[in-house]
Amino acid sequence: MKIIRFVRAAFVMLALAALAGAMAVSPAAAKPLPTIVLVHGAFADTTSWDGVAANLRGRGYPVVVPDNPLRGPGYDAAAIEKTLGGISGPVVLVGHSYGGAVITNTHNPNVKALVYVAAFAPAQGEPVALALDPIRFPGSQLLPPALQMKVVDDAHAFGGKNLDAYIADSSFHKVFAPDVSDATAATMLAHQKSLAVWANLEPSGPTSWSSTPSWYLVSANDTVIPPAAQRFMAGRIGAHTSEVQASHVALVSQPGVVADVIAAAASS
Incomplete structure (x- = not known):
């Protein structure tokens, strides 16, 4: 009988220990x-995030890649906020290039971290064009004749027309994406979306980075947004900053590095 009682007591103790362990582990x-919400920049579309999105999904993260209208920081931020409104739980909001100006103007309480990838991070009242100031930050090749203008149909603009900027076919690979293959550059060019000229001139609104932790990945070989401008903006917003030896499109040429930075922000 003593042996039976001992076995029963030992069994109960083991069961209680297992239950306690399960209770300790289950919440985590x-x-x-x-x-992860990925916002593309100018002269690109959602497909520019394909490599990064696939990498993050492979790590188990839910990923959303909304369309960025490229009409202006205020208008575009409102479009992204509609996407965020349909997501429950915490969000890491990521912007590439002009997409950084958009996430700077986006405000949603679920956003717990911001990630800038070779991106504009304007202060309140600043247009993104200030970061391309050739006196303070020389080196951008995003100039005519590489940069071209055209009139486009735009239902949201006065008179239904707008003036947009785009990169000329002959300059796209060299200026925008010099570190990808010819085939990849051709695919990116086929997906190019033009940017309203006004988007570069519109003063930025209240900044999300003022109250949200931020990360910044500088592209050290960027010929669109000079690396010096990126480092200045990263320092000004107090971002956790790292660098990659890549062109303006590190998200395409080195998606694993970009995904690592986003995962670091997500796990902070």
């Missing part, structure tokens, strides 16, 4: 990963 295991 059940904690959902944040949703």
